[in-house]
Amino acid sequence: MAEKILVVAPSWIGDTILAQPLFALLKRNQPAARIEVLAPDWSAPLLARMAEVDAVISNPFAHGEFSFGARRALGRRLAGTGYAQAYVLPNSWKSALVPFFAGIPRRIGYRGEARYLLLNERHELDAARQPQLVQRYAALAGALPAVLPQPRLSSSVEQQQAARQALNLPPDVVPAIFCPGAEYGPAKCWPPRHYAGLARLIATPQNPVWLVGSARDRAVGEEIAAAAEGAALNLCGRTTLEQAIDLLAAARCVVSNDSGLMHVAAALGRPLVALYGSSSPAYTPPLSPDARIVSANLACSPCFKRVCPLEHFDCLNGITPQQVAAITAQLCP
Numbered sequence: 001m002a003e004k005i006l007v008v009a010p011s012w013i014g015d016t017i018l019a020q021p022l023f024a025l026l027k028r029n030q031p032a033a034r035i036e037v038l039a040p041d042w043s044a045p046l047l048a049r050m051a052e053v054d055a056v057i058s059n060p061f062a063h064g065e066f067s068f069g070a071r072r073a074l075g076r077r078l079a080g081t082g083y084a085q086a087y088v089l090p091n092s093w094k095s096a097l098v099p100f101f102a103g104i105p106r107r108i109g110y111r112g113e114a115r116y117l118l119l120n121e122r123h124e125l126d127a128a129r130q131p132q133l134v135q136r137y138a139a140l141a142g143a144l145p146a147v148l149p150q151p152r153l154s155s156s157v158e159q160q161q162a163a164r165q166a167l168n169l170p171p172d173v174v175p176a177i178f179c180p181g182a183e184y185g186p187a188k189c190w191p192p193r194h195y196a197g198l199a200r201l202i203a204t205p206q207n208p209v210w211l212v213g214s215a216r217d218r219a220v221g222e223e224i225a226a227a228a229e230g231a232a233l234n235l236c237g238r239t240t241l242e243q244a245i246d247l248l249a250a251a252r253c254v255v256s257n258d259s260g261l262m263h264v265a266a267a268l269g270r271p272l273v274a275l276y277g278s279s280s281p282a283y284t285p286p287l288s289p290d291a292r293i294v295s296a297n298l299a300c301s302p303c304f305k306r307v308c309p310l311e312h313f314d315c316l317n318g319i320t321p322q323q324v325a326a327i328t329a330q331l332c333p
Contacts, residue, residue, distance in 0.1 A: 002032040006078070006086040006104060008095050009039035009047070011063045013241075013260025014284060016043050017151045017267050018134040019089055021287075023052035024149035025141040026087075036083075038098060045242040046264075049153040059098075066094055075101025087140050088119065108140055133284050151267035151287055155249035163246035167238060175210045176202055176328065177248055179256035179265070180224060181217030181236065186307055189257050190275045190316050192220055196227035197321035198255065202328060203231040207252055210235050212244050212261065253332040255324060258284065266291050271331035273324055277316035278305050292327050294319055 005026055009016055016039070023035055036055040037047050044056045057078070061067050075098040086099035088109035096118035099107045108121040115122065123140060130136045130144075138148055164171055180195050182188035199209040209228070211221040213236035221236030239247065248254060248264055253271040256262035258279045265272045266286035274286045276295040280302040285293060295301070301315040 002034050003030060003084045004034045004036065004082045005030075006057075006083045006099060006102070007035060007037045008086065008088045008090065008099065009037050009043065009059070010089050011040060013043070013046065014258075014263040015089075015133065016046055017153075017260070017263035018284065018287070019137050020050050020052065020151040020267070021134055021149045022087065022089075022137045022141055023050060025138055025145070027052045028149075029141060042241065045240070045245070046153070049155065049245060051152070051154065061094075068094070068097070071097040072101045074098050075103075078102040088115075089137055089140075093118065110136070110140075131282055134287060148287075151263070152269075153245060153249075153264065153267040155246050155268060159242075160246045160250045163239070163243040167235065167243065167247075169210075169247075173206055173208055174250070174252040175208050175247075176332075177210050177212050177251040177254050177265075178224070178232070179212055179254065179259055179261040180220050181213035181261075182257045182259040188259065188278055189220070190277075190319065191313075192223040193227055194316075194319070194321050194324075195224045195255075196229075196232065198324050198328075199224070199228040199232040201321055201325040203228075208233060210247065212236065212239060212247055253328050255328065262286055271328075273327050273331065275316065275319060275324070276302070277313075278302055290331070292331060294324065294327065 009019060026035060034054045035052055036057055037053055038057045038059045039047060040059050047053045047056050079102045083104045085106040086104040088096045091110055091112040093115055096115050100118045106121055107119045109119045110125050111122045130139055138144055178195050203209045209232040211224055211232055211234045215237035218237035221234035225232045225234040245264060249268045251270050254265040255273045258276050262274050266288035269290060272286055272291040274291055274293050278301060281293045296315050296318040298315050
């Protein structure tokens with residue numbers, strides 16, 4: 001009988017993508033293993049596009065929600081279902097409760113928040129040897145290989161055509177897609193006027209510019225579309241995550257803030273310009289040879305703040321549309 005592995009997934013799109021190399025290493029080490037992922041419902045379409053994931057179990061708890069009794073009840077429902085190992089990727093105490101109450105024999109994760117009882121295989125983080133989040137996740141499977149597996153999401157031509165049809169988008173154009181949002185905060189977002197200026201520089205009838213993001217990005221998408229004077233179509237808030245994946249999969253190129261959709265575009269192998277301001281490409285870079293990282297490299301960045309503490313926002317204001325247009329021309333001649 002194949003060994004069953006439970007992975008407690010992170011709560012963010014980008015971090016979920018960065019967990020995929022761990023899944024690949026677990027499959028490499030145990031080819032017959034069945035990997036099931038405890039994850040929020042919103043991430044199920046994302047995990048369904050990963051070849052290594054066999055099933056997704058609904059994690060009903062909101063980010064930061066404690067709900068001790070409900071976590072204990074979920075763990076007890078999973079008890080006796082045959083899990084031999086559990087990998088707990090979030091560092092919080094509460095995230096380790098479900099595998100503990102499920103009685104999973106091996107419960108693996110990093111030390112943190114007094115998890116000595118909850119985890120019985122506790123790793124010490126070596127930030128100097130593992131500066132990237134993807135390395136930290138992957139190291140839970142054992143010694144890191146010389147080259148980590150790359151995240152890869154599937155998207156068929158049929159899925160891509162279905163997404164466009166559902167959104168009443170033309171089937172035969174090859175768009176540049178901009179991802180102007182970032183859940184963490186405005187200090188990670190290239191200014192809307194710069195996105196609009198870039199759209200005016202690169203949009204053509206056959207290569208239009210589409211804006212893709214969540215419902216929270218709808219307003220900034222409207223601002224960009226208005227300033228672009230017809231050069232950009234705002235799709236923010238109009239797509240499901242699954243549709244966003246399939247739109248990105250057929251993009252000519254993608255321009256994105258450091259966000260979850262940036263990591264999705266990288267995992268789809270699309271030419272990508274990744275814009276970094278308050279965050280660090282040394283920690284969570286896009287994992288793709290077709291990505292180009294753009295940063296002003298100021299002394300004050302990365303600050304990892306949601307809002308610029310110096311109130312000048314020069315780390316992203318200083319990256320011009322002309323600079324990004326030149327890079328997209330190199331990536332997508």
